Amino acid sequence: MLECLGQAKQKIQIADSRGRFSGVLVHGTLGFVPLYLVRQGQLEIKIRESETGSIGATYARLAVGSFSQVEGGGSLFSIGGVWLTGAASKHLEMQAGLTFQILEGGSGFPIPSGSIGYRFQPPGSGHLFRIGAGYPEAVFLGFGFCF
Numbered sequence: 001m002l003e004c005l006g007q008a009k010q011k012i013q014i015a016d017s018r019g020r021f022s023g024v025l026v027h028g029t030l031g032f033v034p035l036y037l038v039r040q041g042q043l044e045i046k047i048r049e050s051e052t053g054s055i056g057a058t059y060a061r062l063a064v065g066s067f068s069q070v071e072g073g074g075s076l077f078s079i080g081g082v083w084l085t086g087a088a089s090k091h092l093e094m095q096a097g098l099t100f101q102i103l104e105g106g107s108g109f110p111i112p113s114g115s116i117g118y119r120f121q122p123p124g125s126g127h128l129f130r131i132g133a134g135y136p137e138a139v140f141l142g143f144g145f146c147f
Contacts, residue, residue: 020123021049021057021084027128027144029065031137038137040065042144044082057084061097067136074103076136078113089122099136111136121146 023046031038044059063078080097095115102108117132117140130142 021046022121022123022146024147025059025128025144026147027130027142029063029130029137029140029142031140033138035070036138037068038065038076038140039067040076040078040137042142054085055083056086056091058082059084061095067101072104074101074108076101078136080113084119084121089120089125091119091121093117093119093130093132095134101136115140 025042025044027042027044029038029040029042031040040063042061042063044061046057047060048058050056059082061078061080061082063076065076067073067076076099078097078099080095083094084091085094086092093116095113097113099111099113100108101111113135115132115134115137117130117134119128119130121128126146128142128144128146130144131140133139
């Protein structure tokens with residue numbers, strides 16, 4: 001039984017090391033448009049990778065951050081999915097999910113969220129760069145690390 005579990009663990013490690021996409025990503029994003037600024041930290045965990053088809057990888061995403069605008073600001077908490085297309089290190093990134101916006105006064109509400117952008121994530125490099133546009137991130141730049 002222990003030998004069987006050891007072999008299964010070894011097969012999983014070999015399969016993960018051959019993947020084109022990293023399993024866990026941690027990155028920060030700064031988004032802005034005139035009179036609106038967003039700061040977010042994001043965690044993405046790979047849930048699926050495909051060798052064929054247009055979607056190369058699917059990630060589950062959790063983000064926390066804050067926003068500032070003319071009328072005040074507040075906190076953001078987002079959950080959702082990320083889909084990557086493309087080859088090698090250049091990818092079209094699409095995100096969709098739900099953002100919980102909590103205003104400074106304490107009232108909060110959920111809002112659909114989404115974005116589209118470009119992600120530079122070389123296989124095995126340990127880093128990524130993002131640029132794009134969406135809500136709540138506005139026009140954004142991001143940098144992070146892959147594990």
